[in-house]
Amino acid sequence: MKKFTYLLCFTLALTTFAQAPITSIPFELFGDHIIIQVSVDDSEPLDFIFDTGSGYTVLDEDVTKELGLSGKSIEMNQAASNWQLIKHNTIAINHFLMEKNIKVYSTDFDHLEISLGMDIDGIVGYDLLKHHSIYVNFDSKTINIYDLGKAPKKGDAIPFTLDTSIPVIKGNVVLNNEEPHDGTFYFITGAGTTLDFNSPYAEQWDVIHKTGKHYSYMTKGLAKDETKHYEGHVISFSFGNQMIEDLPIGISTAKEGIQARKNVSGIIGSQIIRMYNFTIDYGTKMLYLEKDHTYDANFKVNCSGIDVQLSEDKEKVLIHQVFEDSPASEAGINVNDELVKINGKSMMEVNLAEVKKMLKQEGETVELVINQGGTEKTVSLKLRSLIY
Numbered sequence: 001m002k003k004f005t006y007l008l009c010f011t012l013a014l015t016t017f018a019q020a021p022i023t024s025i026p027f028e029l030f031g032d033h034i035i036i037q038v039s040v041d042d043s044e045p046l047d048f049i050f051d052t053g054s055g056y057t058v059l060d061e062d063v064t065k066e067l068g069l070s071g072k073s074i075e076m077n078q079a080a081s082n083w084q085l086i087k088h089n090t091i092a093i094n095h096f097l098m099e100k101n102i103k104v105y106s107t108d109f110d111h112l113e114i115s116l117g118m119d120i121d122g123i124v125g126y127d128l129l130k131h132h133s134i135y136v137n138f139d140s141k142t143i144n145i146y147d148l149g150k151a152p153k154k155g156d157a158i159p160f161t162l163d164t165s166i167p168v169i170k171g172n173v174v175l176n177n178e179e180p181h182d183g184t185f186y187f188i189t190g191a192g193t194t195l196d197f198n199s200p201y202a203e204q205w206d207v208i209h210k211t212g213k214h215y216s217y218m219t220k221g222l223a224k225d226e227t228k229h230y231e232g233h234v235i236s237f238s239f240g241n242q243m244i245e246d247l248p249i250g251i252s253t254a255k256e257g258i259q260a261r262k263n264v265s266g267i268i269g270s271q272i273i274r275m276y277n278f279t280i281d282y283g284t285k286m287l288y289l290e291k292d293h294t295y296d297a298n299f300k301v302n303c304s305g306i307d308v309q310l311s312e313d314k315e316k317v318l319i320h321q322v323f324e325d326s327p328a329s330e331a332g333i334n335v336n337d338e339l340v341k342i343n344g345k346s347m348m349e350v351n352l353a354e355v356k357k358m359l360k361q362e363g364e365t366v367e368l369v370i371n372q373g374g375t376e377k378t379v380s381l382k383l384r385s386l387i388y
Helices: 002-017 061-066 110-116 199-204 352-358
Strands: 023-026 028-030 033-040 046-050 057-060 071-074 083-086 091-093 104-107 122-124 132-137 142-147 156-159 161-163 166-174 180-187 195-197 215-219 227-239 242-252 266-268 276-281 286-291 306-310 317-322 338-342 365-372 375-382
Touching: 023 033, 033 122, 057 061, 061 083, 061 104, 110 306, 195 199, 199 242, 306 352, 338 352
Parallel strands: 046 122, 057 104, 180 266, 195 242
Antiparallel strands: 023 142, 028 033, 033 046, 033 091, 057 122, 071 083, 083 104, 132 142, 132 276, 156 286, 161 166, 166 180, 166 227, 195 266, 215 227, 227 242, 276 286, 306 317, 317 338, 338 365, 365 375
């Protein structure tokens, strides 16, 4: 009898631990971004970025018009573009019906699409996370959705707090002059970076001058205005029981938005996050990290000296920025030159994320065909890191 009771309890414990999700949804990776399928009012599946840093569910304004949805104009804090609050009935993620009280907003995504190189139909984050715990598996490219408190608790357990709607965890960074500094960091799947320092934290500790060799470029998010950003590296970054050494990092100079907030030190972005399968539970405010198959992969940095983006009509790939003392500047490549081919492949054969990846292969030589003032020319770039 005792043996039967023990086996029954053991079986129940296993069942509780291995509780089945409410639903499991597939996702794709485009560059550093998680893309899931979302339907609004029974629409055809739309491509949404899953972003733990998004406090709103947002539709691209072109998609809003195509779906025949109406709304009213509203003012959003620190938003340079126009926003609307949209009337809708249902939102479903891969046929999983989300809660009815979710507010949906709409704004122009063109500047983001030009930068990322893909059409973005929408962004979702907090409205899913506040009602459900989720388990993101990069090995199988699935997101399992559970009731709050019911997702797997596997790996390194890390508590978090919320700054408005964004999870924040504690961390420690060792700068290149061997200074250690504690901090708090947003955990944002929609940020295409490793670790970014917010501008007040960077100014407080003079991070720019303590990250070794570095370079600067212009960047932007949902706001259309560009701000200067620096890239460098640090000796190490630790969070929970995790330590990442010799880490390339970014440094913000933003004057507004979350990267200008003084109460948080910076952002842990998707290039670190995607090294882990993870559970995030807003009910218990716990994060669980389990190393995935990409954990030992080296971080790739800019080795060409160019930043590429789509033209305004999204028909061409243009050189958006050229960095000083880089292979690109030495080869005479200019801003607004058109990239026609890379290693023999036309821009119809590769997407922007693939182009950027090819330009990060340190030690390799890439052959570019560019259109410069109406004349095509071929240049070869011997790729080298700009921060080491």
